[in-house]
Amino acid sequence: MSQKKATTAKRSTYRHGDLARALLDAGIDLARAGGPQAVTLREATRRAGVVPNAAYRHYASRDALLQAVRSAALAALAVAIEGQLARLPATDDPAVLARASLRAVGTGYVKFACAEPGLFRTAFSVPDQLQGAAVPEKAGNTGLNPFQLLGAALDRFVDAGLLPRQRRLGAEYLAWSAVHGLSMLIIDGPLRGLGSNQRKLVLQNLLDMVERGLSEPARSLPNQAPASAENLPPDPGRGTV
Amino acid sequence: MSQKKATTAKRSTYRHGDLARALLDAGIDLARAGGPQAVTLREATRRAGVVPNAAYRHYASRDALLQAVRSAALAALAVAIEGQLARLPATDDPAVLARASLRAVGTGYVKFACAEPGLFRTAFSVPDQLQGAAVPEKAGNTGLNPFQLLGAALDRFVDAGLLPRQRRLGAEYLAWSAVHGLSMLIIDGPLRGLGSNQRKLVLQNLLDMVERGLSEPARSLPNQAPASAENLPPDPGRGTV
DNA sequence: CTTATATGTGTACGCCATCCACAAGCACGA
DNA sequence: TCGTGCTTGTGGATGGCGTACACATATAAG
Numbered sequence: 101m102s103q104k105k106a107t108t109a110k111r112s113t114y115r116h117g118d119l120a121r122a123l124l125d126a127g128i129d130l131a132r133a134g135g136p137q138a139v140t141l142r143e144a145t146r147r148a149g150v151v152p153n154a155a156y157r158h159y160a161s162r163d164a165l166l167q168a169v170r171s172a173a174l175a176a177l178a179v180a181i182e183g184q185l186a187r188l189p190a191t192d193d194p195a196v197l198a199r200a201s202l203r204a205v206g207t208g209y210v211k212f213a214c215a216e217p218g219l220f221r222t223a224f225s226v227p228d229q230l231q232g233a234a235v236p237e238k239a240g241n242t243g244l245n246p247f248q249l250l251g252a253a254l255d256r257f258v259d260a261g262l263l264p265r266q267r268r269l270g271a272e273y274l275a276w277s278a279v280h281g282l283s284m285l286i287i288d289g290p291l292r293g294l295g296s297n298q299r300k301l302v303l304q305n306l307l308d309m310v311e312r313g314l315s316e317p318a319r320s321l322p323n324q325a326p327a328s329a330e331n332l333p334p335d336p337g338r339g340t341v
Numbered sequence: 342m343s344q345k346k347a348t349t350a351k352r353s354t355y356r357h358g359d360l361a362r363a364l365l366d367a368g369i370d371l372a373r374a375g376g377p378q379a380v381t382l383r384e385a386t387r388r389a390g391v392v393p394n395a396a397y398r399h400y401a402s403r404d405a406l407l408q409a410v411r412s413a414a415l416a417a418l419a420v421a422i423e424g425q426l427a428r429l430p431a432t433d434d435p436a437v438l439a440r441a442s443l444r445a446v447g448t449g450y451v452k453f454a455c456a457e458p459g460l461f462r463t464a465f466s467v468p469d470q471l472q473g474a475a476v477p478e479k480a481g482n483t484g485l486n487p488f489q490l491l492g493a494a495l496d497r498f499v500d501a502g503l504l505p506r507q508r509r510l511g512a513e514y515l516a517w518s519a520v521h522g523l524s525m526l527i528i529d530g531p532l533r534g535l536g537s538n539q540r541k542l543v544l545q546n547l548l549d550m551v552e553r554g555l556s557e558p559a560r561s562l563p564n565q566a567p568a569s570a571e572n573l574p575p576d577p578g579r580g581t582v
Numbered sequence: 583c584t585t586a587t588a589t590g591t592g593t594a595c596g597c598c599a600t601c602c603a604c605a606a607g608c609a610c611g612a
Numbered sequence: 613t614c615g616t617g618c619t620t621g622t623g624g625a626t627g628g629c630g631t632a633c634a635c636a637t638a639t640a641a642g
Contacts, residue, residue, distance in 0.1 A: 115589070115638060135467070142629065153631080154590050162630060226376070226462070226529050247531065270546040274519060277526060277547065281518025284525075288467050290488065291514075305511040306518065313554035356607060356620070383598065394600080395621050403599060584642080591636070598629070605622070612615085 120158040122148040127169040132218045136225035139166050163228040171239070173223035177212050178240025181249050184208030198256035199311060205253045206279045206307050209246065213283035214299065220287065224280075250276055263314050271314050278310050361399040363389040368410040373459045377466035380407050404469040414464035418453050419481025422490050425449030439497035440552060446494045447520045447548050450487065454524035455540065461528065465521075491517055504555050512555050519551050 116122065126147040130138045141162045145152045159165040184204040191197050213220040239245040244252070254271055257263035263271055285291040286299060294302070357363065367388040371379045382403045386393045400406040425445040432438050454461040485493070495512055498504035504512055526532040527540060535543070 113638090119589080140629070141631090151591055152629090153592085156631075157589050221467070224525070224529070230529075230533065267546075270543065270550065273523060273526065273532075273543060274547055274550045277519045277522025278515060279518070279522070280525065281520070281522035282514060284465070284521065285514065285518060288465070302511065302514060305508075306515055309511065309515045309554035312556065313550035315553065354607090360620080381598070382600090392622055393598090394623085397600080398620050585640100586642090587638100587640075589636100589638080591634105593632105593634085595632080596630095599627095601626080602624090603622105604624100606620085608617100608619080610616090610618100612613095 116148070116150060116154075119148060119150060119154060122150075123155055123158060123165060124168050124172065127165050128172050128219070131169050131173060131222040132216060135218045135221040136166060136169075138218070139169055139222070141165065161228075166222075166225070167227060170223055170225065170227075173216075173219040174245060175239035176216065176219055177209070177223055177246050178242075178244060178249060180212035180215075181205055181208035181246055182240050182242055182244075184211070185249070194256065194260040195262055198253070198260045198262055201253035201256050202250075202275065202311070203307050205246075205250050206275070206310070207303065209279045210283050210286065210299070210303050213287055214296070217287040220283065247272075247276065250279075257314060267314075274313055275310055278306055282306055357389070357391060357395075360389060360391060360395060363391075364396055364399060364406060365409050365413065368406050369413055369460070372410050372414060372463040373457060376459045376462040377407060377410075379459070380410055380463070382406060402469075407463075407466070408468060411464055411466065411468075414457075414460040415486060416481055417457065417460055418450070418464055418487050419483075419485060419490060421453035421456075422446055422449035422487055423481050423483055423485075425452070426490070435497065435501040436503055439494065439501045439503055442494035442497050443491075443516065443552070444548050446487075446491050447516070447551070448544065450520045451524050451527065451540070451544050454528055455537070458528040461524065488513075488517065491520075498555060508555075515554055516551055519547055523547055 123144045126144040127139045129147070130140065130143060139162075141155050141159075142152045144165065145155050148154075155165065159168070181204070184207050185201065188197070188200050188204055191200070240249075242249075251272055254263065254268055254275065257271070258265050258268055282291075282303065286294060291299075291302070364385045367385040368380045370388070371381065371384060380403075382396050382400075383393045385406065386396050389395075396406065400409070422445070425448050426442065429438070429441050429445055432441070481487075481490070483490075492513055495504065495509055495516065498512070499506050499509055523532075523544065527535060527543075532540075532543070
């Protein structure tokens with residue numbers, strides 16, 4: 101009767117069952133509570149009821165474990181966004197749908213950052229070697245990572261004729277930057293400690309402005325050349341290597 | 342003939358001269374090269390030619406030293422922005438000046454992030470206790486921190502009538518978020534390794550969109566209530582406590 | 583049943599932050 | 613002038629961390 105407790109508790113068997121998973125779970129808990137810095141090999145193994153070195157049979161280094169936690173955190177973010185997308189009101193108007201989608205992505209993003217700052221920080225923490233995959237191929241229930249979810253929302257803008265196709269990639273940068281930057285401002289920066297009502301206000305306001313940013317340049321912009329060149333370079337969000 | 346070498350080298354005097362400054366300098370160098378993680382008490386004291394514990398006479402903890410480095414990094418960012426603002430073309434048109442100011446701030450911001458990723462990361466790294474001052478009172482040559490410089494640019498928008506006054510604070514969030522988010526995308530995220538020409542394109546495009554975001558809502562937005570409420574909460578950038 | 587392989591253990595090293603007691607320089611009053 | 617005491621640097625120690633190496637044990641393969 102070999103018990104197979106994957107997580108926690110001092111097992112009596114020499115073999116653990118699924119130490120890799122147990123370590124990952126412990127790492128996720130640590131990241132939730134204390135961000136990437138708190139994810140430590142020794143503490144994770146301690147929680148798994150195992151000696152520190154055992155971890156090296158499953159992860160090449162502390163950073164390898166942390167990378168796994170990063171991926172999990174990113175997946176959790178994707179799930180949060182998907183959850184927000186799921187409650188979109190049914191509509192036939194593609195323009196309404198597009199706007200609602202973008203707002204859902206932004207709302208899910210910021211909500212997650214506020215609800216799980218440790219995981220959020222971990223998801224975007226810098227790996228020891230900057231080489232590894234920047235973004236995992238798939239994540240979340242739909243198999244899309246957060247950037248792909250945002251991209252899908254912008255595709256709806258294009259389809260609805262609200263966004264010129266050649267401006268799509270730049271729009272993705274704007275939307276991502278704005279929402280990500282706002283999240284950071286709220287959890288670390290000067291907007292820390294905002295009430296959730298105030299957060300909602302700020303977020304709605306930001307999303308309004310992003311939408312305006314996506315729209316056609318109003319003819320009330322007399323200055324400068326007719327918008328800088330639009331041949332924007334690489335496509336993000338498809339992972340690396 | 343007591344020599345007063347503030348930095349580096351093994352002094353022959355028992356007293357150091359200005360160890361606090363030497364440690365700070367060493368810490369800045371470390372942050373430049375390796376980000377906040379590389380700022381270590383032992384290495385800093387080693388470079389100052391002093392025993393590790395000597396640091397505690399000047400900084401209460403490693404995080405205290407790091408906090409000093411953070412402030413210095415933020416000041417360096419402010420200086421970079423000011424440098425960009427200094428080369429604004431002379432003009433009488435307040436609208437042109439406002440737009441140019443915003444672009445200068447954004448450009449200086451992103452340029453600094455690209456040129457000094459270690460310092461940039463350090464400037465926005467999370468302190469051990471989130472309590473301390475989020476943003477120092479003053480920094481840079483003009484005594485303004487980066488957020489105040491951005492605020493000044495937006496004030497010019499308001500003065501030029503390009504931005505409704507009640508939308509100013511929200512605009513600050515948008516602009517800051519967008520520029521900060523883009524910087525992170527470039528130095529850590531999926532836009533890493535972009536050539537400087539491509540970076541310029543992306544940045545210009547982003548700034549175009551931000552400007553559009555600031556402008557009056559085009560009447561081509563049929564949906565939703567006439568923009569969410571505008572009573573946005575706290576004023577950032579004035580430090581904490 | 584033997585043997586190989588996968589997985590957990592033990593011991594050890596070096597790096598780190600930090601605490602304590604001590605010593606050396608300097609500053610200032612008797 | 614000579615202490616006396618404060619400031620600042622030193623020495624030694626503790627405990628946590630990542631990690632490398634040799635070893636033990638449980639399971640799988642023959």
